[in-house]
Amino acid sequence: MTARWRITHEDDVARIAPARGPARMDLAVHAAWDVPAPRVEGLSRRRFRVEHARQIRQDLWRALQRTRGFVPVVEVMTDHSGEGAQGDGAVDAGAEAGAVRVMVTAGGRIDAPQAPRAAMEETVHALLSNPENRRRWRRHAARRARPRPGDAL
Incomplete structure (x- = not known):
């Protein structure tokens, strides 16, 4: 069985994309x-x-799977x-003090010429804006990112 998704991690950006194409x-x-x-302290960044990206990709696929040609x-x-852990200590103006900012770009390839682009953008925006989705993604990512026995610090 071949992998269907390629997970890459470069320059502190996790990307999940199709394995082919x-x-x-x-x-x-x-x-x-x-x-x-405090909810992300001690976790593997x-x-x-990666776990955030994986969960968002799954929800994105569920929301748009009937759209022909969408990957x-x-x-x-x-x-x-x-959290003062890196850099010069400057906090993003949009970030709360002591918070970790999660920045997501979700979308994908559209192979169908007649895809309903505006409706797709609305669907993706609604998916990313939903606070319940964000809480679920955070909980899942935090659970999966906990240090495991034998992990290097």
Whole structure:
């Protein structure tokens, strides 16, 4: 059985894209939100991003699976400067003090010429804006990103 999804992690950005074909973003919706830092302390930042991306991709696919020619691509980046752990200590103006900023680009490749682009963008925006989805994604990512026995610090 071959892998259906390729997970890459470069420059603190986790990307989930199809294993075959280009990882194009013909459709892209951006969103950002804050996660309280105490809820992500001690977690693997890399796994936290990858698990966020995995859950968002699954929900994105469920929402748009009937759209012919759509192949989801999700990128997740986190900014931990709000917790004072990295960088020059500057906090993003949109971030709460002591919070981790999660920045997502969700969309994907559209291979069908007559795809309802506006409706698709609305659907993706609604998916990313839903606070219940964000809580579920955060809980799942935090659970999966906990340190495991034998992990290097």
